[in-house]
Amino acid sequence: MSYSHEFNYRIENNFSGYEKLISFYNKTRILMFDNIQLDFNHCTWFEANLSAVLGAIISKLQYDINSVHFDNLPPQIESILSKNTFLSNFGGESKADTYGTTVPYRKFQKTDQKIFTSYISNELLSLPSLPVMSEPLKKKIKECILEIFINAQTHGNTSNIFSCGQFYPKKGRVDFSIVNLGSTIQKEVSKYFNQEIQAVPAIQWAIEEGHTTRTGNIPGGIGLSTLLSFIQLNKGKVQIVSGDGYWQRNSSGTDYETFQDYFDGTIVNIEFNVNDTNSYILSGEESWDNIF
Amino acid sequence: MTQIPIFSLARNRGIIYFNGATMTDKKLTVVVHELIGEDAAISTEDGNSLYERVEKAIDKGASVAISFKNIHLMTTAFLNAAIGQLYGKYSSELLNLKLEIIDLADTDKVVLRNVIRVAKEYFKNKDQVGKRIDIELNRDN
Numbered sequence: 001m002s003y004s005h006e007f008n009y010r011i012e013n014n015f016s017g018y019e020k021l022i023s024f025y026n027k028t029r030i031l032m033f034d035n036i037q038l039d040f041n042h043c044t045w046f047e048a049n050l051s052a053v054l055g056a057i058i059s060k061l062q063y064d065i066n067s068v069h070f071d072n073l074p075p076q077i078e079s080i081l082s083k084n085t086f087l088s089n090f091g092g093e094s095k096a097d098t099y100g101t102t103v104p105y106r107k108f109q110k111t112d113q114k115i116f117t118s119y120i121s122n123e124l125l126s127l128p129s130l131p132v133m134s135e136p137l138k139k140k141i142k143e144c145i146l147e148i149f150i151n152a153q154t155h156g157n158t159s160n161i162f163s164c165g166q167f168y169p170k171k172g173r174v175d176f177s178i179v180n181l182g183s184t185i186q187k188e189v190s191k192y193f194n195q196e197i198q199a200v201p202a203i204q205w206a207i208e209e210g211h212t213t214r215t216g217n218i219p220g221g222i223g224l225s226t227l228l229s230f231i232q233l234n235k236g237k238v239q240i241v242s243g244d245g246y247w248q249r250n251s252s253g254t255d256y257e258t259f260q261d262y263f264d265g266t267i268v269n270i271e272f273n274v275n276d277t278n279s280y281i282l283s284g285e286e287s288w289d290n291i292f
Numbered sequence: 293m294t295q296i297p298i299f300s301l302a303r304n305r306g307i308i309y310f311n312g313a314t315m316t317d318k319k320l321t322v323v324v325h326e327l328i329g330e331d332a333a334i335s336t337e338d339g340n341s342l343y344e345r346v347e348k349a350i351d352k353g354a355s356v357a358i359s360f361k362n363i364h365l366m367t368t369a370f371l372n373a374a375i376g377q378l379y380g381k382y383s384s385e386l387l388n389l390k391l392e393i394i395d396l397a398d399t400d401k402v403v404l405r406n407v408i409r410v411a412k413e414y415f416k417n418k419d420q421v422g423k424r425i426d427i428e429l430n431r432d433n
Contacts, residue, residue, distance in 0.1 A: 117332055117365070136399060142365060146334055150369040154336070210410045218336065219376040219414035222368040222406055280399060288401065292387035292408060 003028065004037040004071075010045040013175055013269055015248075015257050017050060018241050025057045026261040034066045041072035051086040051105040052164035052177040053267055058090060059107060059160065060181055084164060100128035103165030103176065110153045110161055110180075113146070120145055124165055124176065131172070136280035140230050141174075141272055147223035148178045148268045154220075155213065158182030158265070172275040173236070181265035186243035188213045199245025200256045207240075207247075227270070233278055237271035318354035322346065325362045332365035339373025346374075350382065350390050361395040368407055375404065376411030384412070 005024050011017045028036060040046075058068050068090060073081070081087045082095035084102035103124045108116055124145075125138050133141075152161045158180045165176035189202035192213040197205075205211055207228060212220030228249060231238050237250035244259045250271075322345050325331060328338040342358070349356045358374075360366075378387060396404065 113334055114330070114332075117334065139365065139399070143367060146365070146367050147369070150334065150336070150367055154369070209406075210413050212414075217377055217380040218339075218373050219379070219407075219411040220369075220372055221414075222372065222410050226368055226403065226406065286405075288393075290384075290388045291393070291405065292384045292391060 002035040004039055006039045007043040012047050015246050019259055021053045022259055022261045022263045025263055028061055031066055032064045036066050036068045037071050039071045040077055046077045048080045048084050048102060048166040049164050049175040049177045051084055052162045052179045055105055056162040056179040056181055101167040105164040108161045110159055116149050127167055129167055129169060131274055133274060137276055140280055144227045144230055147227055151223055152178055152180040155188055174272045174274050175269060177269045179267045184243040184266060199243035203240050203242060203245050203247040234276050235273045239269040241267040320349045320354050321357045321359055323359045331362055333363050333370040334367045336369050336373045339370040342374040343377050355390045357392040357394050359395045366400055371404055371407040376407050379411045379415045
């Protein structure tokens with residue numbers, strides 16, 4: 001059997017871009033022992049950090065013993081997906097990243113947090129093209145990404161975590177995506193409340209401080225709210241896709257929508273403003289006595 | 293040697309009973325970097341290791357200083373397991389008496405304060421949290 005999937009127009013970090021990827025996931029998710037062609041003939045733009053999403057989907061297809069091929073890749077898309085090493089993970093070539101703007105695509109085991117930490121330091125924060133950032137800003141960026149990795153590790157119910165990033169120099173932004181397949185926020189929250197909750201309200205609940213689906217002796221529910229507080233100061237953006245829910249927050253507010261299709265996993269995309277000049281060094285004026 | 297009172301605790305409710313006994317003043321310093329073997333305190337597992345060390349010391353009547361010297365990176369997952377978890381067993385009063393945090397950067401102090409605040413709420417509402425948020429969700433929908 002053979003199945004061909006066509007990617008059209010622009011695949012960007014927005015609702016429409018995620019919808020195209022989720023549609024591909026849905027059309028292929030039950031395939032086994034198939035030959036799958038990804039046709040990029042009419043695709044004019046592919047935002048490189050979304051390689052993490054595409055990689056997670058292809059990885060699942062390969063796990064289900066399908067063979068996946070890329071057809072008609074336009075030169076500019078082939079170039080960026082070679083530079084970020086995405087294509088070399090699927091039989092293609094890798095290419096030198098002359099401008100130093102790509103954070104390579106990687107597939108991690110969920111226990112790989114030490115390797116992941118080094119990857120953030122060595123591949124993202126050491127990008128030669130990044131503007132000079134203060135050490136506290138770098139630290140906050142690293143901590144934010146690690147919070148998401150740990151979240152995926154804790155709640156993802158999956159063995160792999162996929163990530164990829166891209167620096168967009170004209171915008172002064174780095175987009176970094178982390179993807180896990182397996183459970184969704186909707187499933188976790190529905191299980192916790194023992195009732196069916198829609199994906200968007202489930203995401204909205206999960207991002208609130210102190211909200212956690214954990215029930216043991218370790219408190220939680222602060223990682224995402226800490227990330228959102230920082231992103232607000234940084235004037236960045238956070239997008240969460242889980243199940244059929246899409247949720248986004250940036251400096252102009254919060255948006256949410258529902259996809260037609262369902263994604264059996266969670267995508268978190270964080271857009272950092274790397275031209276941020278906030279100091280992030282807090283005065284620490286509050287008394288440190290009796291802090292408990 | 294200083295003589296100090298020893299406390300026994302009612303599990304999970306943080307009630308402190310003074311039993312009038314005295315003991316030799318003991319203080320343990322746990323250096324996080326040495327305990328976890330790296331400068332990044334990230335995982336819940338590493339947080340649990342620190343929690344277990346602190347728990348053991350407090351249960352033996354000792355005071356504990358946790359040193360974050362040379363820790364350059366920290367997540368709330370680590371702090372929830374290491375510090376937040378303590379509120380499931382000990383009261384704020386006892387922790388203020390027995391526990392000290394040293395060598396922590398000012399930016400990390402802010403994060404730790406948040407972890408402590410959320411942990412107190414978590415254990416305060418642990419039994420009712422499901423019901424309370426159930427109502428909130430229905431209202432939002």
